[in-house]
Amino acid sequence: MPIFPWRKNLIRKSFEGPAVVNGNKKENFDAFRRNRDEIKFWLEKTFKV
Numbered sequence: 528m529p530i531f532p533w534r535k536n537l538i539r540k541s542f543e544g545p546a547v548v549n550g551n552k553k554e555n556f557d558a559f560r561r562n563r564d565e566i567k568f569w570l571e572k573t574f575k576v
Contacts, residue, residue, distance in 0.1 A: 538573070542566055 542565055548558035570576060 540569060540573075542569075 542562060545555075545558035545562040548555055550558075
């Protein structure tokens with residue numbers, strides 16, 4: 528990992544990968560949508576946007 532001395536904070540957050548879902552087309556899309564919504568919620572909560 529590169530080092531940036533001017534960096535203020537490093538935030539790490541893991542999200543479950545939606546690509547691991549082994550289902551039909553609708554189930555796969557639903558998994559990606561859930562992942563998208565989880566990321567959006569986390570960003571809004573963390574950065575108050």
